[in-house]
Amino acid sequence: MIPSKFNYIKASSVSEAVNLLDEHGFDAKILSGGHSLIPAMKLRLNRPEVVIDIGGIPGLDVITEEGDAVVIGANCTHQQILNSQVIYKNVNILKQTAATIGDVQVRNKGTIGGSLAHADPSADYPATVLACDATIIVAGKNGSRNIAATDFFQGIFTTALEDDEIITAVRFPKIAHGNYHKFYQSASRFAVVGVAVVFDGSGVKVGITGVADTPYRATKVEEAYNGDSSAAEHAVDGVEVMSDHFADVEYRSHLAKVFVKKGLEA
Amino acid sequence: MKITVKVNGVAYTHEVEPRISLTHYLREILDLTGTHIGCDTSGCGACTVTMDGKAVKSCTILAVQADGSDITTIEGMANGNEMHPIQAAFKEHHGLQCGFCTPGMVMTAADILKNNPNPTEEEVRHGLEGNFCRCTGYHNIVKSIRHAAEQINS
Numbered sequence: 001m002i003p004s005k006f007n008y009i010k011a012s013s014v015s016e017a018v019n020l021l022d023e024h025g026f027d028a029k030i031l032s033g034g035h036s037l038i039p040a041m042k043l044r045l046n047r048p049e050v051v052i053d054i055g056g057i058p059g060l061d062v063i064t065e066e067g068d069a070v071v072i073g074a075n076c077t078h079q080q081i082l083n084s085q086v087i088y089k090n091v092n093i094l095k096q097t098a099a100t101i102g103d104v105q106v107r108n109k110g111t112i113g114g115s116l117a118h119a120d121p122s123a124d125y126p127a128t129v130l131a132c133d134a135t136i137i138v139a140g141k142n143g144s145r146n147i148a149a150t151d152f153f154q155g156i157f158t159t160a161l162e163d164d165e166i167i168t169a170v171r172f173p174k175i176a177h178g179n180y181h182k183f184y185q186s187a188s189r190f191a192v193v194g195v196a197v198v199f200d201g202s203g204v205k206v207g208i209t210g211v212a213d214t215p216y217r218a219t220k221v222e223e224a225y226n227g228d229s230s231a232a233e234h235a236v237d238g239v240e241v242m243s244d245h246f247a248d249v250e251y252r253s254h255l256a257k258v259f260v261k262k263g264l265e266a
Numbered sequence: 267m268k269i270t271v272k273v274n275g276v277a278y279t280h281e282v283e284p285r286i287s288l289t290h291y292l293r294e295i296l297d298l299t300g301t302h303i304g305c306d307t308s309g310c311g312a313c314t315v316t317m318d319g320k321a322v323k324s325c326t327i328l329a330v331q332a333d334g335s336d337i338t339t340i341e342g343m344a345n346g347n348e349m350h351p352i353q354a355a356f357k358e359h360h361g362l363q364c365g366f367c368t369p370g371m372v373m374t375a376a377d378i379l380k381n382n383p384n385p386t387e388e389e390v391r392h393g394l395e396g397n398f399c400r401c402t403g404y405h406n407i408v409k410s411i412r413h414a415a416e417q418i419n420s
Contacts, residue, residue, distance in 0.1 A: 001306050007331050008267060008284030031331075038287075038326045039307040051284065055331060079320075103396025104377060106308060108320040109327065187309065189395065 003041035010053045014139050014168055017054050022141045022164040030166055031055065032075055033113040035106055045052050060113075060168060063087060071137075074113025074167045079104065080253045081112060093178035093196060097128040100182055113167040116152070117245075119159045121242070122190040126153055126208055126215035128180055130207030133194035134172045140165035156213040179266045182210070185246050192246050193255040195234050197263030202227070204264065211256050212239050221260055232261035269333040273298065274342030282329045289313045292331035292339060300340035300369045304398070311397030314337045314370035321377035323396070340369035343376070352414040354377060361410030363401035370397050375411045384415055 011017035029048035042044040061076040063084050082100040129149040136147045141164045182194035191210040198205040203226045206218040220234035235256040241249045285310045292298045304312030308326035315324045316338045343350035352375050362368040378393035390408045
């Protein structure tokens with residue numbers, strides 16, 4: 001399978017990428033690791049006229065500790081996140097999340113920025129960025145801005161990114177206690193249900209992916225939480241649960257409760 | 267677009283269309299047909315090669331993205347007529363049936379053993395998550411890789 005024709009432009013800086021995106025608008029797509037975009041282009045689900053490769057932009061593949069946070073460049077691969085001592089020590093829940101993505105070859109190319117911008121409703125990171133209250137740092141023609149994770153995901157494959165914006169980094173507060181558990185789609189390793197739980201003082205923050213067309217914070221679980229796992233019953237309260245050939249509404253709802261329970265008990 | 271890629275130690279420069287994959291470049295332009303096309307969408311692992319030392323699925327990398335990189339394919343594993351220990355172990359332990367997935371299996375095995383020279387059976391199976399064998403010959407593939415580890419370490 002060969003994608004339709006496109007012009008390939010390798011951007012050498014964030015400002016160059018943003019200007020190109022501004023110039024070409026809807027006709028352009030950003031390429032980083034390419035592990036979502038290239039299959040979609042081969043299947044002709046996506047036919048960009050211009051592909052802007054940000055893969056070689058210096059400085060976007062760095063993980064740094066900054067005070068009480070860890071900042072992860074958009075081009076960091078899942079494998080890089082999995083192997084990072086800084087992440088292991090300070091945001092271990094993110095290491096746990098990266099470990100469940102795809103397989104080693106996919107983890108060697110796929111990036112955190114690419115995954116978040118693509119916003120696949122079954123991707124793993126969204127649950128974790130939501131539960132951690134991470135911040136998505138983006139650059140556009142008017143400069144850079146921060147988007148709270150809870151404002152970032154707006155629907156299936158839809159985010160708060162403007163047409164001229166790219167993700168440059170993700171900032172995670174240091175997380176002492178948290179965990180990520182998922183029910184794997186057995187061939188693709190995507191999450192049929194993925195649950196991130198962060199313990200925060202006497203409270204808890206719960207992010208869920210794979211269940212609705214948009215990843216969400218399980219606020220009803222968070223409100224009901226009183227130290228044990230009984231709040232897991234509220235995992236899908238008020239949520240329109242997806243149904244597909246991997247799991248119907250009833251089964252997916254059940255899985256969500258089971259995996260929230262698992263997370264609260266871990 | 268003009269790219270320069272080192273493949274199995276030899277530097278090549280070619281003018282390529284941006285839309286062709288690295289697999290396509292290796293097979294159709296360099297005639298290195300050992301790298302197979304299976305699913306062609308990064309699921310099956312038949313197209314696995316190493317890129318700058320890491321196992322990757324070449325079907326989901328554009329040839330233009332590989333510009334400046336160092337690639338090893340299955341053809342680069344043997345030393346002349348002497349098989350690489352992983353290849354020899356696959357032969358000895360019947361790690362292949364139809365052989366279609368084998369180049370990808372061998373290249374992924376090389377990545378597994380590079381990062382973990384003495385893997386347990388579970389670690390080998392986990393490392394092979396991205397490679398499908400439709401003959402379902404996993405048992406002997408795992409045995410081959412563990413035997414290769416012993417040979418390399420001895």
